Amino acid sequence: MKKINLTFSLLAVLALFMVSCSGGEKKQEVTETKTEMAPEGKGQSAVIDDVSAANALQVAKSLDDFKTLVAAIEAAGVEDAVVNVGPLTIFAPVNAAFDKLPAGTLDDLLKPENKSKLAFILVNHVAPANYPDSQLKKEAKKGRKLYMASGKYLLVEDKEDGIYVGGTKILKSVKVSNGWIHVIDNVLVPAE
């Protein structure tokens, strides 16, 4: 459709060009053809709102611990999904977690050609539901696995020293406007 529009614009411009050369004085209308196209909208992550409670992305961006995670979210182009009304529960690896990956892995994932691979890993950290820590404990108690946005399932365990998800311990929990962030120090790389 866009191509058709573009072709049409081009034809319109050329037609005008011809008219203007023979008639002599209507050239400024060339610019008018641009307005035919609706501008590309920015996604929901561009909404300016300093009144509502902060959403998951706003919280992550405000903390230095999540610099790498935020960079990965942006590289994978999933910012809009992370601010979506959700609800979402995000297991958020700190910077150090990415350092634990085999050398070169992160750099490799951040390459444009690996965008979808990176996105797949990131959404493996997101459960499309509302899981405060009290609910995670119940999940463990009732033996229910967490369904992740990657399509994979993660095991929840309620151990003596804390709650574990996918084998890694939850260090801290933060309520965000569109769900919960649970801080972890390992990247949950999904099995292929």
Added chain:
Amino acid sequence: MKTIFKSLLAIMVLSMVLGSCGKGDSKKNGALSGNAAERVYVAPGEYDEFYAFVSGGFSGQLSVYGLPSGRLFKVIPVFSVDAEKAYGFNEETKPMLNTSHGFIPWGDSHHPDISQTGGVLDGRWVFINENNTPRIAKIDLTTFETTEILEIPNSAGNHSSSFVTENTEYVVAGTRFSIPFPQRDMPIKEFKGNFKGALTFIKVDPKDGTMDIKFQLMMPGFDYDLSHPGRGDSHGWFFFTTYNTEEANSLLEVNASQNDKDFIAAVNWKKIEEYVNNGGGTKMPAKYAHNVYSDEVHSATSTMRDEVLIVNPSEVPGAIYFMPTPKSPHGCDVDPSGEYIVGNGKLSADLTVHSFSKLIKAIEEKKFDGDAYGIPILQFEATLAGVVKSPGLGPLHTEFDGKGNAYTTFFISSEVVKWKLGTWEVLDRKSTYYSPGHLMIPGGNSGKPFGKYALVMNKITKDRYLPTGPEVTQSAQLFDITGEKMVLLSDFPTIGEPHYAAGIPASLIMSKSKKIYKLEENKHPFATKSQSTAKVIRKGNEVHIYMTMIRSHFAPDNIEGVQVGDKVFFHITNLEQDYDVPHGFAMIGAQTSELLIMPGQTETSIWEPKQVGVWPFYCTDFCSALHQEMQGYIRVSPKGSNVPISFTLDGDALDAE
């Protein structure tokens, strides 16, 4: 990427054009300005330049449109119940529709007017009148909700309302129908001399906008049609058109058109205010409701008032005068300078314009032509500024562009006519489709109009849209008035009757629009501020459910122990603190509307189960990805059953860890 490509292409083509023709200079021309589609097009994601608050007329509501696009943003329930928003259905808003006649589910909204400071729109509130059961409402422009409704006693057909003075000192409400004062059982044919027309001056608290009747001026029994405040030099005066000065009580279409001239009443309200402040006037018994909605308790209260201060014109000599105006004048419009008062005689061939400075001079020189019930009638010529000769048929209303021009609608000849103040010459005329009533220029009733667009609101539609059976939507037509000639840009449908409208630049109010209600500021007596404190309590046959909602569940969502014959109160709090995330609530078989609860708000719905069984409820607003999962069950047992009250979420008590 594509955009860059397009731009490059455009530049290439452009340079080809320029290069080949060799003359690069260009200027704007008529072909561009003639592009109506472009001038009303607001690209996706872009904002309109103006808000238009368009009355819903017999819908009783107030709609919010964007201009120039004509896009509908919201319908604010004011005088009629609105099942979509639970207005008049939930326990919190039912008191808003209380009157001295009891709960009234419908109203007829007419003239919105935006609050002003120093004669300029300040964008704090919109006031609007209800015709049928006389009331004035106030809409808060941070929440875009109706926050106050004041009933007007001794009034009927509250039509010459609700216009504000230049510092919103007063909102004024004049009666269309005169009625016995005080109301009593009497023969209708004894109308003349016995019926009265109340002009009500409502004081507005400058801080929070609270309305309170300061005084009612008990005028002769004419019909008071429309009104406008003075401004600038005429600030302190208010002008009201009258018709039926014949005081007919039947077949008014004939009997109220006998007099060659009716009047515009000029009322010096500052003088009467001074009289009242010094103890003047008489307190009389009255019964009228004052309903106030609070954002703190998210609830309205209705208080019945029992007294009103009455002032008779004879008590304040020199405060009220009649200016004769031909043939049943309807619109009564004051220009931005405050000097000209335009009377649009519905049946007159000409427009009559009075001069405020001449009015003052005529009063000083006592240029009177008798009196009506003791109120001096000024000589017609003495106050006359000029006449717009034969501008059209059936003039109704006039607005101003702030550049010395006036725009008047003509119902019968179905057109809007632009004319010049001072010279009274007609400059342009454009047909409208069909039969316009009011027109609106943003800031039109103020010292500073924003003269870019005129919105003309038509009464008759006929063939203008795809037909929809006998009833067709009434239309609003947008004109560009920046040029010498008016240009019709678009034509869009409205709700009910777009009786009148008020417009304001979006930049003056959009940043103040509220996003959420803070949960910690919620003082609703039945608020539940955390899931763990949700509960169900039985009190006799009343069951009170303190419930919370957050993406994507209710807490509790399984409730047992309710019985047939119980009265179940759902007190539901939306725990969200995120912009544009309301939740809804609907209970099967509830004889009421849904609830639509904003973030941080609490609302209450009543359900009286009549059948044994297990009955579901659910969220009605597509709130989240798991909206379809947002549901619950209530077990209803027979009356007298021994099933105890219990409530759970995920099989556990709510305060369980």
